[in-house]
Amino acid sequence: MLNFDRDRFLAIQSGALALAGPIHAAIGAALAGGAKNIFFLGTGGAAILMQPAALMLQRRSGFPAFMEIAAELVASGHHALGRDSIVVIPSLSGTTKESVATLDYCRERGATVIALVGHSDTPLGLKADHAFVNFAEDDTSSESFYLQSLLVALSVMAHRSEFPGYDGTVAELATLPQHLLAAKRAFEPEAERLAEAFRTEPYHIITAAGGSWAEAWYYGMCILEEMQWIRTRPVHAADFFHGTLELVEKGVSVIVFKGEDAYRPLTDRVEKFVRDFTDKVTVLDTARFAMPGVSAETRALVSPVVLATILERLSAHLEVKRNHPLTTRRYYKKVSY
Amino acid sequence: MLNFDRDRFLAIQSGALALAGPIHAAIGAALAGGAKNIFFLGTGGAAILMQPAALMLQRRSGFPAFMEIAAELVASGHHALGRDSIVVIPSLSGTTKESVATLDYCRERGATVIALVGHSDTPLGLKADHAFVNFAEDDTSSESFYLQSLLVALSVMAHRSEFPGYDGTVAELATLPQHLLAAKRAFEPEAERLAEAFRTEPYHIITAAGGSWAEAWYYGMCILEEMQWIRTRPVHAADFFHGTLELVEKGVSVIVFKGEDAYRPLTDRVEKFVRDFTDKVTVLDTARFAMPGVSAETRALVSPVVLATILERLSAHLEVKRNHPLTTRRYYKKVSY
Structure with a gap:
């Protein structure tokens, strides 16, 4: 595979999943200590990557789960945030300005802060009550954050007897890095073909639903816009028919x-529509990738992870075909704002 | 003002605010009947217009408030939805397919459904437990839905003694239609100038924060994309610096x-940044519009309403300058999907 380090990839994703035990213990301690709710408070892409886990908790668990825009929460406060709150803050660098401000704000209010970071010796790593460290970089952090936040959500539900299959699910997840690797390999030729097709494409509407909506939002904003300077319109499949569809031709x-x-039927509906009205339809479907031993329930949970891992292949080819390195920025870390 | 019916506008917005009493009574009855949570379940634009009210409840009230994508909720269910739920469903037509499915789903589970509709003799109007009817059309529905959902949220908090200034706020809101009319008048010349500047502009990044984020999302998707076929990128001011900024030049x-x-400081930060890097910056600031007798707290609550009302003027000029009627569609009500 182009510009790909197999061992590094496996180590990073296995590293995320190896946090299952420590995360389960930390969540258990917080719940035993009287925690009454949980906040997922990320910034930018890291926030988006926790959305599937937060949504699952909100819809399936009786434990109140809040997913807030961190900068807004710090600006206005939140009635439910306090000594009985667990706060999850992800930041690969461990230094994201807004995330450090969020941590300080939540700690002052007595919340138990769990930081998910790439480096321990950072403001977030040092100041959190529990810092879970898994080194990753831009090309491997999506899967890692999806998985770590999923482990948090599953742990909450397991401790509350809302997810009886917890042990089995965690065991299945432990096999995921190899399945993701196989998915990358299977997708590699299509990744190259798509990158060629997208080479001069100036604009993409990107849509999805359910857990995978996070990946549409993330890939549009944090990869195509930030790293390739390509215009995108991430739009939820449910919103698509209430405005954005009129742009399709x-x-x-x-x-x-x-x-x-x-939520897959919501995307079936979009696919059916767009195939009638534009010649440029790209469908990326996780169902194409065999993952022997992984149950349908777990496949549903990790669909955004599978999408992220095959899309990383697309990005790898895009930067070459477009002669635009993924690390090139106009502004980030070049000007202050 | 261009293509504007003053009396019709005032009647529609006053009609929305005249629902304060009936809404307060219905919420009071539901709470007295043991309601334990509230769901805001709209589809497309109508969902977006309830977001400021839902966000306020989520952050300021102890009453659990959920804002869900209706089509997803119907697909997967929600642990908290049931006999003790109040469900608010807005639909101007009263016939939106997804909204009718949502109503049926929620009624089957025993929830108390409040429909906000433009016509009583419609599926939503007829099947809801409480149907609040305020006729409006596309050019007047934004303000009307913002206000009706705000009245719902304020009522919940007032009944729970979480908003002691309820009566005063409702009294201030009653004066709002005249203030909105004055804002339209004050903005009219700028609306024409902006429409001229935007006449051939193919793409806009639109950003905002807090309650006003809803209007950025709504105006991009439901007006510029749907009614003018102009590409937009609605992006929250907090997300702007985590990807989309790289497109600015x-x-x-x-x-x-x-x-x-x-949340205003989040948009100050974007404004400061973009002024340095593009020559095409448009700032629409509600603070410019005097609203004598309206307190700072109420002004904060109605900022998205003020934005919607001045933007309607922009739309009125855009359709003329671009020779593209706001009612023209490629697909909506022309093909089935």
């Missing part, structure tokens, strides 16, 4: 991400 | 909506 690129959770 | 249009709530 011959020549307009629409990318549909399809996962395997209960 | 000379010639790229960035529109910043500034409201008066606690």
